[in-house]
Amino acid sequence: MNKGDEEKRTMMKKLIPNKQIVLNHYVTGYPKESDFGLRSSTTSCTLSHGSTSSAVLLKNLYLSCDPYMRHRMSDHISHSGTIVQSFTSGSVLVGYGVSKVIESTHPSFKEGILGMPGIAAYAGFHKICYPKEGDCVYVSSASGGVGQLVGQFAKLMGCYVVGSASTKEKVDLLKHKMGFDEAFNYKEEYDLGSALRRYFPQGIDIYFDNVGGHMLDEVILHMKVHGRIALCGMISQYNIEKPEGVHNMFSLIMKRIEMKGFAETDFRHVYPELVELCIKYLQEGKLVYVEDIAQGLENASSALVGIFYGRNVGKQVVCIAKE
Amino acid sequence: MNKGDEEKRTMMKKLIPNKQIVLNHYVTGYPKESDFGLRSSTTSCTLSHGSTSSAVLLKNLYLSCDPYMRHRMSDHISHSGTIVQSFTSGSVLVGYGVSKVIESTHPSFKEGILGMPGIAAYAGFHKICYPKEGDCVYVSSASGGVGQLVGQFAKLMGCYVVGSASTKEKVDLLKHKMGFDEAFNYKEEYDLGSALRRYFPQGIDIYFDNVGGHMLDEVILHMKVHGRIALCGMISQYNIEKPEGVHNMFSLIMKRIEMKGFAETDFRHVYPELVELCIKYLQEGKLVYVEDIAQGLENASSALVGIFYGRNVGKQVVCIAKE
Numbered sequence: 001m002n003k004g005d006e007e008k009r010t011m012m013k014k015l016i017p018n019k020q021i022v023l024n025h026y027v028t029g030y031p032k033e034s035d036f037g038l039r040s041s042t043t044s045c046t047l048s049h050g051s052t053s054s055a056v057l058l059k060n061l062y063l064s065c066d067p068y069m070r071h072r073m074s075d076h077i078s079h080s081g082t083i084v085q086s087f088t089s090g091s092v093l094v095g096y097g098v099s100k101v102i103e104s105t106h107p108s109f110k111e112g113i114l115g116m117p118g119i120a121a122y123a124g125f126h127k128i129c130y131p132k133e134g135d136c137v138y139v140s141s142a143s144g145g146v147g148q149l150v151g152q153f154a155k156l157m158g159c160y161v162v163g164s165a166s167t168k169e170k171v172d173l174l175k176h177k178m179g180f181d182e183a184f185n186y187k188e189e190y191d192l193g194s195a196l197r198r199y200f201p202q203g204i205d206i207y208f209d210n211v212g213g214h215m216l217d218e219v220i221l222h223m224k225v226h227g228r229i230a231l232c233g234m235i236s237q238y239n240i241e242k243p244e245g246v247h248n249m250f251s252l253i254m255k256r257i258e259m260k261g262f263a264e265t266d267f268r269h270v271y272p273e274l275v276e277l278c279i280k281y282l283q284e285g286k287l288v289y290v291e292d293i294a295q296g297l298e299n300a301s302s303a304l305v306g307i308f309y310g311r312n313v314g315k316q317v318v319c320i321a322k323e
Numbered sequence: 324m325n326k327g328d329e330e331k332r333t334m335m336k337k338l339i340p341n342k343q344i345v346l347n348h349y350v351t352g353y354p355k356e357s358d359f360g361l362r363s364s365t366t367s368c369t370l371s372h373g374s375t376s377s378a379v380l381l382k383n384l385y386l387s388c389d390p391y392m393r394h395r396m397s398d399h400i401s402h403s404g405t406i407v408q409s410f411t412s413g414s415v416l417v418g419y420g421v422s423k424v425i426e427s428t429h430p431s432f433k434e435g436i437l438g439m440p441g442i443a444a445y446a447g448f449h450k451i452c453y454p455k456e457g458d459c460v461y462v463s464s465a466s467g468g469v470g471q472l473v474g475q476f477a478k479l480m481g482c483y484v485v486g487s488a489s490t491k492e493k494v495d496l497l498k499h500k501m502g503f504d505e506a507f508n509y510k511e512e513y514d515l516g517s518a519l520r521r522y523f524p525q526g527i528d529i530y531f532d533n534v535g536g537h538m539l540d541e542v543i544l545h546m547k548v549h550g551r552i553a554l555c556g557m558i559s560q561y562n563i564e565k566p567e568g569v570h571n572m573f574s575l576i577m578k579r580i581e582m583k584g585f586a587e588t589d590f591r592h593v594y595p596e597l598v599e600l601c602i603k604y605l606q607e608g609k610l611v612y613v614e615d616i617a618q619g620l621e622n623a624s625s626a627l628v629g630i631f632y633g634r635n636v637g638k639q640v641v642c643i644a645k646e
Contacts, residue, residue, distance in 0.1 A: 071573075212572055231576045245568010249535055250394075252584035253554045259582045261575035 014057070018043040020092045021300050027073040030239040030308055035073070036093070036301040054106035058099035061323065062113070063297075065304045065316040066145065067210075069095055070238035093304075100323065120232055121149035122274045123267035128230040128260050129206045133158035136200055138219065141210035142183065143170040143290065144307075145315030146232055150208045151180050152287055159206070162199045164215075166310040173290055173313065186215070196222040203227070211236045213244040220248040220257070229259040239308055290314030337380070341366040343415045344623050350396040353562040353631055358396070359416070359624040377429035381422035384646065385436070386620075388627045388639040389468065390533075392418055393561040416627075423646065443555055444472035445597045446590035451553040451583050452529045456481035459523055461542065464533035465506065466493040466613065467630075468638035469555055473531045474503050475610055482529070485522045487538075489633040496613055496636065509538070519545040526550070534559040536567040543571040546580050554584040562631055613637030 020039045027035050045057055072087045087093065098113050124146070125131060137154040139147045142163025151174065154161045162182040163174045174183035182199050189195040196204070196219065203224035209216050212234025223229070237243045252259060281287035292312040294303035300318045307316050343362045350358050368380055395410045410416065421436050447469070448454060460477040462470045465486025474497065477484045485505040486497045497506035505522050512518040519527070519542065526547035532539050535557025546552070560566045575582060604610035615635040617626035623641045630639050 071577075216572065231572070234573050234576065237573060243570045243573060245570050246572055247566045247568050249539065249554070249569055250557050250560060250566060252582070253557065253586065254394075254584070256584050256586055256589060258584075259575070261577070261579050261581075263576065263579055266579060 014045045015042050016045055016057075017041075019297050021297065021304075022090055022092055023073060023087045025089050026075045026086075027070070029241075031070065031073060031305050033301045033305055036304070038298055038301070055104070056101055056106050057103040059102050060097050060099050060320050062098040062293075063300060063318040063320060064096040064145075065294075065300075065307050065312070065318065066095065067233050067235040067238065067307060069093065069304065070235075070308060097317075100321075118149060118274055118278065119264040119267050119271060120262075121146045121153060122277070123264060123270050124230045124232050124262055125150045125153050125206075125208060127267065127270070128262050129208065129228045131157050131159060131206060135159045135205040136202065136224070137161045137206045137208065138196070138200065138204045139163045139180075139208045139210070140186075140215055140219075141165065141233070141235060142174055142180065143178075143314060144210060144312075147208070147210055148174075148178050148290060148314065149287075151178055154206075155179050155181075156281070156286060164195075167313075170313060177288060177290065192218045193221065206230070208232060209234070213237050213246075217244070217246045217248050220246070220251050223251070223255055223257050225255045227255060227257045229257060231259060231261040235308070292316045294318045296320070337368045338365050339368055339380075340364075342620050344620065344627075345413055345415055346396060346410045348412050349398045349409075350393070352564075354393065354396060354628050356624045356628055359627070361621060361624070378427070379424055379429050380426040382425050383420050383422050383643050385421040385616075386623060386641040386643060387419040387468075388617075388623075388630050388635070388641065389418065390556050390558040390561065390630060392416065392627065393558075393631060420640075423644075441472060441597055441601065442587040442590050442594060443585075444469045444476060445600075446587060446593050447553045447555050447585055448473045448476050448529075448531060450590065450593070451585050452531065452551045454480050454482055454529060458482045458528040459525065459547070460484045460529045460531065461519070461523065461527045462486045462503075462531045462533070463509075463538055463542075464488070464556070464558060465497055465503065466501075466637060467533060467635075470531070470533055471497075471501050471613060471637065472610075474501055477529075478502050478504075479604070479609060487518075490636075492636060500611060500613065515541045516544065529553070531555060532557070536560050536569075540567070540569045540571050543569070543574050543580070546574070546578055548578045550578060550580045552580060552582040554582060558631070615639045617641045619643070 018041050020041060022037045022039050024035055024037050072085070075086055131137070131154060137159045139151050139161065141147045142151055143165045147163060151161045151163050161180050163180045164184055164186045165171055165174060166185065166187055168185060171183040171185050174180040184195055184199065186192065192215065200222055204219065204222050205224050205227055207219050207223065207227070207229045209229060209231050210233045213236040215236065251257070278287060290313065292314045294300065297318065297320055303316055303318050306312055341364050343364060345360045345362050347358055347360050395408070398409055454460065454477060460482045462474050462484065464470050465474055466488045470486060474484045474486050484503050486503045487507055487509045488494055488497060489508065489510055491508060494506040494508050497503040507518055507522065509515065515538065523545055527542065527545050528547050528550055530542050530546065530550070530552045532552060532554050533556045536559040538559065574580070601610060613636065615637045617623065620641065620643055626639055626641050629635055
């Protein structure tokens with residue numbers, strides 16, 4: 001680096017108040033608010049203009065509460081290369097969100113509310129499920145952040161789409177706001193198999209799985225030949241000690257089914273096409289979204305715990321600041 | 324059809340002795356010889372030369388005993404479009420084999436000992452697993468008809484290949500005759516996970532599954548990120564009332580694993596390239612095969628029952644006639 005560059009540098013040091021939600025200890029079973037703590041701290045920040053390295057100072061506006069975070073709250077034997085590592089006890093709960101840039105020495109940056117659930121829904125449906133017009137699509141946990149987008153992407157492709165959720169309110173939203181062809185409350189179905197036969201008398205081409213466990217096991221029996229199953233999440237399994245067994249694996253052979261686990265981390269490259277598509281659809285009124293917004297970081301733990309009981313209606317976020 | 328065509332016809336009627344193995348009743352648990360009967364009958368055959376329809380009269384030389392046949396011996400709720408339907412009680416056990424053409428009015432026909440296991444191994448490995456040089460490949464039931472070919476195809480691709488089998492004799496065959504890098508007797512492993520860690524310290528890229536159940540469940544934990552699992556058969560599950568549960572499904576998401584059931588019936592179109600390749604490899608001495616040949620139809624039931632106890636060493640066939 002030459003002297004001129006060095007002279008261009010402007011050092012800015014700031015001491016900034018920073019409230020944080022921390023994990024008190026590893027979680028067993030369903031998470032409780034007492035598993036988390038609210039910590040007031042300060043963070044120091046140095047932005048060096050003219051340096052070869054660059055930095056961005058962000059103010060968080062919204063935080064995202066997502067089911068996958070539960071997995072990081074358990075003490076796992078680490079599998080190298082897996083998508084998420086466990087938090088450590090006492091560490092900040094890291095997640096997605098929407099931020100405002102306060103200062104930046106970085107020439108380009110992106111912010112995005114379509115971040116994680118958007119990529120997971122878009123890539124999971126379009127890149128994993130090979131959808132085509134007329135396909136029969138089933139989405140579980142359909143009113144959640146990912147599910148509601150998957151269903152709408154599927155409708156925009158000309159698919160027949162059925163979603164399941166845990167309350168009448170959510171079912172109504174799916175049918176009357178998000179444009180699903182059908183929706184049902186799985187908690188009111190004595191026999192899940194009967195429900196699936198009712199909505200899919202010819203079988204299911206695509207299952208977008210957000211719940212895993214018994215639901216996945218049953219759905220396999222209702223798949224069509226050459227069906228595709230995208231494994232996005234398994235929220236029914238995160239809070240139990242031993243995951244439920246999936247017994248109907250032989251049907252995967254009988255019906256030549258493709259089942260694929262995926263993670264949005266592998267699809268960051270589709271972000272530009274996703275943003276372009278979603279902005280277009282939003283402007284045309286063809287895409288809607290339902291958010292459940294908790295106010296203030298002091299309500300973040302409660303909001304996060306709530307998603308594992310299905311208390312959220314739509315995508316759960318926490319509003320920290322409006323601007 | 325004009326009169327000239329009709330005059331060209333030559334009608335040939337034949338009454339031919341035809342011994343058959345029939346299913347006495349649906350099978351529960353492991354099949355027993357008493358589940359099957361040997362029936363002597365005759366079959367009539369009319370070959371009409373010059374007809375628009377054509378026919379072939381075959382003499383069976385070898386019959387193939389394959390694990391998938393077990394599935395047809397149970398009374399299933401029929402799933403439309405699945406690859407195999409149940410036999411009916413009293414019906415002939417239909418299967419694959421090698422036949423000699425006695426008479427034919429058909430302009431072209433094919434016979435082939437590379438039939439089912441050949442296509443399953445070739446298509447399952449090359450079209451489902453996306454293998455590349457250096458991949459770490461695990462094959463269960465590796466000395467069987469499909470497994471022994473998969474392992475050799477993988478070695479020819481430059482993969483590291485480990486197989487498991489049920490006896491020392493089979494393990495020796497895998498290592499010393501079929502060229503597997505390593506092989507182990509799973510019955511002698513107290514902890515399957517330890518065995519897999521020993522042979523795959525860096526994890527498994529490709530698992531070619533012939534057994535299903537607990538083996539599949541454990542292998543999932545040892546897969547690498549972006550691993551591929553080809554579900555070819557689940558011989559460990561065919562004789563039990565309720566299939567074992569696979570509990571480690573969440574790892575499919577964590578490691579973005581693709582798991583795909585397949586059937587040779589979807590890959591008949593690769594038959595020409597398979598035959599060409601195998602003839603070349605056989606002539607060059609790069610492909611070997613081990614068969615377990617039972618003599619005579621009266622020993623067919625015993626041979627068929629034997630494969631579910633792992634009594635066969637190599638691909639089980641029944642020799643009906645040498646020519």
